[in-house]
Amino acid sequence: MPLHARRAVTLLAASLLGLLGLLAPPATAAAGKPDPTAERQAAYLAQELRASNIYLSDQLPRDLPRSDAPRLARAAARTGVPTYVIALPKLDSPQEDQLLDAVHRRLGRDGLYVLLTANWVAEARAYGVRTTSADADAAARAARYTQPMNDPALQSFERFVDLLGSGEAQAGARAADEKYRSGDVEPEPVHTTVEQREKLAGRLSILLGAVPAVVLVLFVYVRTTRHRPPPPQAGPAAPTPSFTRRSWLLGALAAVLTAAVMVAGAVVFLDDETRDDTATPPTARETAARTDRVIAGLKRAPVYADPETAPLSAAEQAAMVERVEGIAARHRTPVFVVALPVDDSDESKGDPALILRTLHRKTGRDGIYVVSGTGWERGVVVAGYQAPVRTFDAESTGRRLDIALPVTDGLNRVLDDLDKAVAAEPEDPWPLPEWAGSPLDDDLLPPLFAPGTNIGGAFVGVMLGGAFCVGAIPLGKFLRRKFRGTAS
Structure with a gap:
């Protein structure tokens, strides 16, 4: 989704939430039922934050590679209070709203907690320090509204820290609201687009x-x-002029x-610019990191659930493993199920079919592969490689279910279909995408000549x-x- 569209969605959501806050009766945050997914996420992230105050997901290599962690740490140190930064793929709104509170409870440390996505500062809250949550939220809003379209999240976080340190965060947020909230005006790009x-x-x-x-x-x-020769005259002809x-x-x-x-x-x-943003190009190891950990997980069990987004509880995952193993035994072919975020900033550029294709290529094992999105983008893609069952329509390369369902429900619907799949001649799916292109080529500016x-x-x-x-x-x-x- 283009950055200006994401900004518009964020602004609309913020407006609706603010209106609901005015209309709703006073209530405490604890009155609402905690989101179980956010609680599972928080347990994992709190454990990681005990080792380092910067947690940078390996699922954002195109816009926020892990090599940016030292620069994020230097910016965080300028806040003057303990600061914990979590960078994750875009989440559902309920998860995003509750995640920082849940992480703070699990970690048990006061400080400034900041949630980054691939594009900007999504949430910021303060607990038990001189910085207030109101100032943190205002600085985050101002940083989002004033962020040029071609600035990555790292610059958004640095802008957030500068606004917070200036003591003018709330004034800056009000000014940014007045100027940019309508969406009619966009911040000027810092770099050539x-x-x-x-x-x-x-x-x-x-x-x-x-x-x-x-x-x-x-x-x-x-x-x-x-x-030009002169007009003809009586007498001998004049010589024709030469060069x-x-x-x-x-x-x-x-x-x-x-x-x-x-x-x-x-x-x-x-101009001497070659890219339209300053995102750090990832290394080959950073680009392959997520795929490698998924493959390592599939070697242990046929169902892999991404721990950063925690789509399945331990009980749900155990039940799904048992069910997948039964389907694999019945059809006499391996079945692999993967639930993880699908984001434009990941190695596949947000293409679940490419994730599926890459997993098959790197594992080298034929069978049925299922990939389900767990974050902002939901849907399930299924394809079979030399599987003796029909797993997809003949006119499609896979099966995509764009349904607003919990991940468990979406996967169970697909497994229901696989359970009833009829036998067929083993074959490969229609050609799936081979490659999303090198991250080094992302955002390259075309040459003048x-x-x-x-x-x-x-x-x-x-x-x-x-x-x-x-x-x-x-x-x-x-x-x-x-x-x-x-x-x-």
Whole structure:
């Protein structure tokens, strides 16, 4: 989902929650029933935060790789209070709202707790320190509203820390609310965007086509008019003028002028940026980290539930393992079930079919693979590799169930279908995506000079240059005759 769309969704959700808060009767936070998923998450995350106050998920390598942890720690140290930072894929709203409270209870340490997603500071709360939750929440809102579209979460967190330290967090939040909350105005991008680079390349292409066309046409016109043969007269014919040294000098001057204009245009338009954001490119190990831990988990049991989002309780996972093993025995083929977040910032760019394909390739085992999203994006993808059952429609590469169900319910529906699947000839699914592309290529800016970028613009420039000459030459003749008539 584009960043401006996510911002709009966040702003709308914040408005609705604020309205409900005004209309609802006073109640304590404890009055609501705790979300069991958030409680399971909190147990895992609290354990991790005992080792380090920065927990950076391995599921966001494209926008927030784990190599950013030292920079996050330096920024956290500037708050002046114990600060615990958790970076996770986008969660459901109930989980997101309750997670920091649950982590604080489990960890038992006062301080500033901050939840990051791949895009920005999602939540911030303070417990037992001089920083108040009101200031933390205001700084988080101001950081989100003022974040340029091409700034990663690391910059959002640093902006949050600066706002919190300035003592003007609430004033900054009010100003940001007034300016950006409607969504009609967007913060100016800090770096050159892809759209801006494409516009610059187009303008330069037009310049590269128009300037040579104008100079060439005008030079040929001046050359032919200066050496036009005089009207015929009585007597011997005058010799036809030939190109002189002066003519060649004029041609050389025209070429030099053309080159100078093109170089000047490149200097004016050129910038030294190659990417439209400053996200740290991940290493190959960071990109493969999540896939490697999932495969390690599948070696222990045929059901893997991501511990960071904790979609299944221990009892639910044990029951699902038993059921999966029964289906595998009945169909005489391995069955693997994986429940984990699917996010644009992960190694698959948010494509569950690619996650499935990668797991099969790296495990090297045929069978039925099931991948279920557990975070903001829900759905289930199923495909069979040389499995002796029909697991998907003949016209599709898998089965995607975009249903707003708890993860357990969605998986059980798929397992119901697999339980009733009919025998079929072993085969592979229709070709699934092979690769999401290198993270090093993410957000690359197109070059200013490239055949595909410049040819169309240069053609337009030639046409515009020709049109200019078509109008300029008759106008020049008219003005010359007029001035000559006035002079005489």
